Amino acid sequence: MPDVLHDIHGTPVLVCAADGAPLRGERDATDLIGEAFHHGAAWVALPADRLSDDFFRLRTRVAGDVVQKFATYRLGLAVLGDISRHTDAGTALRDFVRESNRGRLLWFLPDLEALGERLAPAPAGG
Template sequence: MLDDRVYVCEPHGEPLRETRDALDLLGEAFGRGATWVAVPAERLHDDFFALRTGVAGEIAQKFVNYRVGLAVVGDISRFTAASSALRDWVFESNRGGHLWFVGDLEELAARLPAREDPAGRS
């Protein structure tokens, strides 16, 4: 199960498309003390998945700059099937520590490192 390190964006609402949308999410995350934001794939505008638009890069860079992880949660297979560049980017992103594409929140919870206990217990 996810803990308070992750701010889960609502699945319903306006599609996230611009840098200011990322900044709004970052503000929500900071307000909750979260170090990760989980965004349902359906909340991201299609432009996010068309790498030539630059939307994904701009949004991802904001999260990197503010040292908050971004997890895109859900099925994006229709986008990766249409773009080898996106497929490659997803693969490389999932190897890193700042941007992950996961199928569901359980997969995200499994990928997050265990929270360290101040007393040294795991």
């Protein structure tokens, strides 16, 4: 199944197939960013299962390299799926996920529906 561009609340999101190539580091991130730009995406929704275990071991710096690459190109990255086996292993990753979810560039979410909720426009009024 190929990666497909979706319009989610007016935001173009490249939704990556679960069976795609794994993202193991900076080079794979660059390839994915190129694909996203080719499709005109502002965000990439990537299944967590496509990330190598090293991404979730912060000491390897894979996550930092990947996130920095996405930040450089001002492209959002949403990691979709259950990552509890990684976050249960230590507090550093839990803290990283919590801080990322407070930001505007990297989110760890359970599914595409949750991404849609995050991308939905804020209600008007006050």
